[in-house]
Amino acid sequence: MIRFKNGKVITFAGAGCEAEDIEVWTDKDKISFVGKPSDEQLKNTAFEREIDLDGDLLIPSFKNAHTHSAMTFLRSYADDLPLQDWLFTQVFPMEAKLTGEDVYWYSKLAILEYLTSGVSASFDMYFELDDYVRANVESGFRSVLCGAVSGERANAKVLEERYLKYNGIDPLISFRLGFHAEYTAEYGLLEDIGALAEKYKAPVSTHNSETAKEVAECIGRYGKTPTGLFEELGIYKYGGAGFHCVHLSEEDMDIFAERGVYAVSCPGSNSKLASGIAAVTDWVAKGINLGLGTDGPASNNALDMFREMFLLTSLQKLRLGDAAALPADVVLRAACSGSALAMGLNDCDSVAVGKQADLTVIGLKAPNMQPIHNLAKNLVYSGSKQNVRMTVCAGKILYEDGKFFIGEDEKRIYARVGECFEALKAR
Amino acid sequence: MIRFKNGKVITFAGAGCEAEDIEVWTDKDKISFVGKPSDEQLKNTAFEREIDLDGDLLIPSFKNAHTHSAMTFLRSYADDLPLQDWLFTQVFPMEAKLTGEDVYWYSKLAILEYLTSGVSASFDMYFELDDYVRANVESGFRSVLCGAVSGERANAKVLEERYLKYNGIDPLISFRLGFHAEYTAEYGLLEDIGALAEKYKAPVSTHNSETAKEVAECIGRYGKTPTGLFEELGIYKYGGAGFHCVHLSEEDMDIFAERGVYAVSCPGSNSKLASGIAAVTDWVAKGINLGLGTDGPASNNALDMFREMFLLTSLQKLRLGDAAALPADVVLRAACSGSALAMGLNDCDSVAVGKQADLTVIGLKAPNMQPIHNLAKNLVYSGSKQNVRMTVCAGKILYEDGKFFIGEDEKRIYARVGECFEALKAR
Numbered sequence: 001m002i003r004f005k006n007g008k009v010i011t012f013a014g015a016g017c018e019a020e021d022i023e024v025w026t027d028k029d030k031i032s033f034v035g036k037p038s039d040e041q042l043k044n045t046a047f048e049r050e051i052d053l054d055g056d057l058l059i060p061s062f063k064n065a066h067t068h069s070a071m072t073f074l075r076s077y078a079d080d081l082p083l084q085d086w087l088f089t090q091v092f093p094m095e096a097k098l099t100g101e102d103v104y105w106y107s108k109l110a111i112l113e114y115l116t117s118g119v120s121a122s123f124d125m126y127f128e129l130d131d132y133v134r135a136n137v138e139s140g141f142r143s144v145l146c147g148a149v150s151g152e153r154a155n156a157k158v159l160e161e162r163y164l165k166y167n168g169i170d171p172l173i174s175f176r177l178g179f180h181a182e183y184t185a186e187y188g189l190l191e192d193i194g195a196l197a198e199k200y201k202a203p204v205s206t207h208n209s210e211t212a213k214e215v216a217e218c219i220g221r222y223g224k225t226p227t228g229l230f231e232e233l234g235i236y237k238y239g240g241a242g243f244h245c246v247h248l249s250e251e252d253m254d255i256f257a258e259r260g261v262y263a264v265s266c267p268g269s270n271s272k273l274a275s276g277i278a279a280v281t282d283w284v285a286k287g288i289n290l291g292l293g294t295d296g297p298a299s300n301n302a303l304d305m306f307r308e309m310f311l312l313t314s315l316q317k318l319r320l321g322d323a324a325a326l327p328a329d330v331v332l333r334a335a336c337s338g339s340a341l342a343m344g345l346n347d348c349d350s351v352a353v354g355k356q357a358d359l360t361v362i363g364l365k366a367p368n369m370q371p372i373h374n375l376a377k378n379l380v381y382s383g384s385k386q387n388v389r390m391t392v393c394a395g396k397i398l399y400e401d402g403k404f405f406i407g408e409d410e411k412r413i414y415a416r417v418g419e420c421f422e423a424l425k426a427r
Numbered sequence: 428m429i430r431f432k433n434g435k436v437i438t439f440a441g442a443g444c445e446a447e448d449i450e451v452w453t454d455k456d457k458i459s460f461v462g463k464p465s466d467e468q469l470k471n472t473a474f475e476r477e478i479d480l481d482g483d484l485l486i487p488s489f490k491n492a493h494t495h496s497a498m499t500f501l502r503s504y505a506d507d508l509p510l511q512d513w514l515f516t517q518v519f520p521m522e523a524k525l526t527g528e529d530v531y532w533y534s535k536l537a538i539l540e541y542l543t544s545g546v547s548a549s550f551d552m553y554f555e556l557d558d559y560v561r562a563n564v565e566s567g568f569r570s571v572l573c574g575a576v577s578g579e580r581a582n583a584k585v586l587e588e589r590y591l592k593y594n595g596i597d598p599l600i601s602f603r604l605g606f607h608a609e610y611t612a613e614y615g616l617l618e619d620i621g622a623l624a625e626k627y628k629a630p631v632s633t634h635n636s637e638t639a640k641e642v643a644e645c646i647g648r649y650g651k652t653p654t655g656l657f658e659e660l661g662i663y664k665y666g667g668a669g670f671h672c673v674h675l676s677e678e679d680m681d682i683f684a685e686r687g688v689y690a691v692s693c694p695g696s697n698s699k700l701a702s703g704i705a706a707v708t709d710w711v712a713k714g715i716n717l718g719l720g721t722d723g724p725a726s727n728n729a730l731d732m733f734r735e736m737f738l739l740t741s742l743q744k745l746r747l748g749d750a751a752a753l754p755a756d757v758v759l760r761a762a763c764s765g766s767a768l769a770m771g772l773n774d775c776d777s778v779a780v781g782k783q784a785d786l787t788v789i790g791l792k793a794p795n796m797q798p799i800h801n802l803a804k805n806l807v808y809s810g811s812k813q814n815v816r817m818t819v820c821a822g823k824i825l826y827e828d829g830k831f832f833i834g835e836d837e838k839r840i841y842a843r844v845g846e847c848f849e850a851l852k853a854r
Binding site for chain 1: 499500502503504506507508509510513536537539540543695697698699700701703704724727728729730731734737738740741742744745747748749750751752754755792793794795797798799800801804805808809810811812813829837838840841844845848
């Protein structure tokens with residue numbers, strides 16, 4: 001058991017966002033105690049380690065609700081290009097040459113970066129899943145794989161096989177039905193994914209309305225928005241997630257609200273790729289569940305939830321000309337709790353007994369965290385990765401005081417990433 | 428002398444932004460050597476310290492070209508409010524109660540934060556200047572004070588007195604003619620500031636066209652934009668700087684270009700306070716000099732040049748719907764070099780012999796800096812304060828590996844800041 005004492009805790013177990021002066025104990029992968037222990041309780045408990053938070057802050061860790069982790073290899077490789085050039089002349093040709101071993105190392109690099117940002121889990125959409133899973137499980141990092149099929153109807157079978165294979169493969173891994181996007185899927189595939197949703201009564205997650213072009217072309221093809229089409233085919237019948245959602249119509253939002261679909265905003269990617277500003281305050285007003293993601297490191301290019309939190313709210317303020325738009329507590333809850341729920345990680349959304357011990361410790365004795373008037377505002381408006389003192393996943397400390405504990409030397413990962421990229425270019 | 432060896436250097440001494448495998452030596456406050464030393468040179472030089480950069484990157488430090496450092500005390504105190512409420516019900520009443528001692532401690536807190544972000548100098552507009560200067564000089568931090576007078580004509584005299592008093596008071600301190608803004612200055616004061624510009628053939632810096640309301644009201648009063656009015660009064664005759672510049676007209680931009688006035692963008696503040704997105708790509712196209720600033724920590728709320736750099740370019744991409752807008756090298760040059768020139772720090776803008784040794788070392792053995800395809804893009808798109816290994820000002824290492832060397836324990840600063848704020852609330 002680990003004891004976190006002498007700190008402040010934002011639990012997100014209730015409606016508020018207040019920091020409490022309480023303790024948190026973990027037992028193996030779970031939280032076993034939250035509160036003020038009695039002398040009796042303390043006397044009867046043996047801890048492996050007692051961590052003196054010394055006034056620092058413990059929160060449910062951040063969860064990155066949309067990413068393509070292995071795309072680290074293309075970071076800074078082809079930025080400052082128009083979107084279509086970037087995708088077709090740079091990204092796709094390079095991706096076509098990726099091996100499983102490549103994905104393994106590039107994913108490990110992303111895991112290091114998540115940990116430095118206080119992230120304990122990712123909702124990842126990519127390929128070479130065996131190697132991706134191996135990278136996560138070896139590192140002790142949690143990941144929810146999002147189905148990424150595209151193309152023809154037959155690929156629905158592939159999706160179902162993966163759904164059955166990867167759910168249950170490891171306690172840190174789960175798999176959600178999903179596909180790349182409407183614009184890369186034949187109609188038959190979409191139909192069959194709707195049938196899979198019904199067969200497993202399962203949520204479905206996908207890129208949705210990232211660009212105006214995507215929406216216009218879908219309307220051209222089907223006379224409907226992507227969300228309208230998914231609704232018609234039963235794809236969102238049991239919920240799920242839409243990634244980006246920059247260009248949702250009012251009717252789309254109503255479907256999201258009714259079906260309990262999570263809208264996952266990716267403001268860093270949406271700004272860097274000039275996709276637009278999502279109407280996030282409208283989502284919240286309609287009661288749509290809100291998640292937050294970085295998107296992949298080729299489009300963002302950081303995997304930094306602090307930057308995403310600041311962007312999430314400041315872009316709403318800009319969009320509406322209203323400095324009061326999307327307050328900090330809503331943003332922090334989305335990053336810690338909403339994103340977990342978007343991924344189906346219902347036991348990773350808060351600090352409460354029986355929940356998974358997915359925790360982040362934020363150091364407050366740092367210039368950008370002082371003075372302390374309001375901790376949620378400090379985190380969202382001036383917080384930085386520099387303040388992450390510790391990242392804990394399933395009760396294991398994977399990152400502490402700048403050091404990684406993922407069973408692999410980080411310098412070896414940097415070296416292997418460089419070697420893999422040289423080999424890829426030569427292929 | 429200090430020797431920085433085995434690293435990469437972006438000098439900004441020429442037009443490019445390439446990293447070179449060269450050494451940098453410093454002697455007292457200046458750079459004494461840049462290049463590849465001969466064995467002879469090495470044999471004949473005694474170093475106090477040899478710093479093995481081990482492949483890491485040395486750049487001219489960041490300069491924060493617009494800030495109100497002491498406003499750290501209001502960080503997270505009153506965010507998520509409409510701008511007018513924030514200013515009139517929160518900021519102004521609290522500021523009215525500030526003492527010199529308060530400004531001293533709040534400024535020291537800001538200096539700590541600048542150092543964690545690789546910033547070696549600030550262009551600061553505030554009051555209680557003796558205490559502000561003391562905080563900077565004691566810390567070894569460089570600051571350019573910007574005149575901040577407002578109100579009646581008589582205050583031009585105050586400005587002139589300060590100009591004569593603070594220039595030359597310490598090698599780390601200089602003072603530039605300036606005033607708060609058109610909307611807080613009587614016409615007579617603006618006239619007299621124009622006369623001061625002429626008398627000293629000196630540049631003048633001020634808030635300029637931050638909000639649409641400000642510009643509309645100025646046109647209402649004078650039939651001219653703020654920039655048009657300043658031009659008429661000779662205020663910009665010898666250059667200077669405009670802070671924010673969110674709402675410049677074409678004619679305003681032409682004046683900036685012609686007079687060599689620096690446009691200092693503050694994208695974090697402009698988004699958080701919902702002021703709008705400046706037309707920065709238009710400035711660059713017109714040949715306007717570009718600087719970058721955080722604005723004060725009550726409006727931003729971080730003093731983080733990495734976040735500003737990402738915002739500077741990504742907001743242009745969003746504004747234009749063009750992912751190719753304002754490339755990374757332009758942004759990095761503005762943060763390191765353009766901002767220095769905007770402050771009149773002409774000897775702090777690049778890594779070259781005879782220049783001030785104002786330097787930042789960026790650690791590249793970090794997940795968000797790998798792989799290394801393009802260092803400028805890494806810094807701008809995925810860089811973070813976490814990557815700042817060292818900040819050097821006037822040849823002195825003020826921050827290294829998370830530790831401060833400013834002659835004061837940082838925990839004492841945090842404690843004094845808290846105490847000062849409690850006392851201020853009680854006044």
